[in-house]
Amino acid sequence: MICRMFPILLSSVRSADVARQIRDASFPFVVAGCPFALIAKHEAQALTNHGQTLERLAERGGLSAAEAVAVLEDRAYRLMPEGEAHIRLAGLIIGPAIMAAFQAGAAP
Template sequence: MNPDPHNPEFFPIIKSGSRDGARRLEDKISFRWVLEHQSQAVHNHGQSVHRLAQRGGLSWLELWGVVSGQCPFELMRKGYTDATCMPKVKQQMEWWKAQRLVTAAVGDGAEIIGGGFRKSPTCRD
């Protein structure tokens, strides 16, 4: 984990619903990805992504609310749980990572072709 508290590498995911109320770390994901949803984090929780991370992070349901632009209380009313939100969060983050790879490849001279990409003939291997 990156030791710089002002530029962390990972955002903590907490286990919700523990009996003693303790916020236990369950997982961690890309801080940079969560940071792209800063305005929704502030809207939902009244705190910046940095502050939320300092305070222990969010549950899967809370994070799904942030990255999908929805209120966590509304998600709960619709029957969402941490278990149903975890795969949604992970799928969205994997899509984000793939987009970053494509963007990096295009920046290195690749062409996007039919939803995929290949190196341009002028690129050297």
């Protein structure tokens, strides 16, 4: 099964300062995408925060990790360190997947 992904902007990750923030947060990777089915449940917040649909945002390259966290948490966007944003975004993506595995009996 192929999962459609919503893009997470990585252009800022190339800067030395952002790479240092991610490393200093003890986070070994960055989030490059979010399952579209997960973020689609928060379409209204994306419209509130960005005035565009998720489809249009995806066409334009996606959202930053901090912007995606705000949408997934159904709240207004606020600045946060890049490392923190990727850690929180990963938790928001992985948490539901783990819960679904437990409910399906696939996890111990």
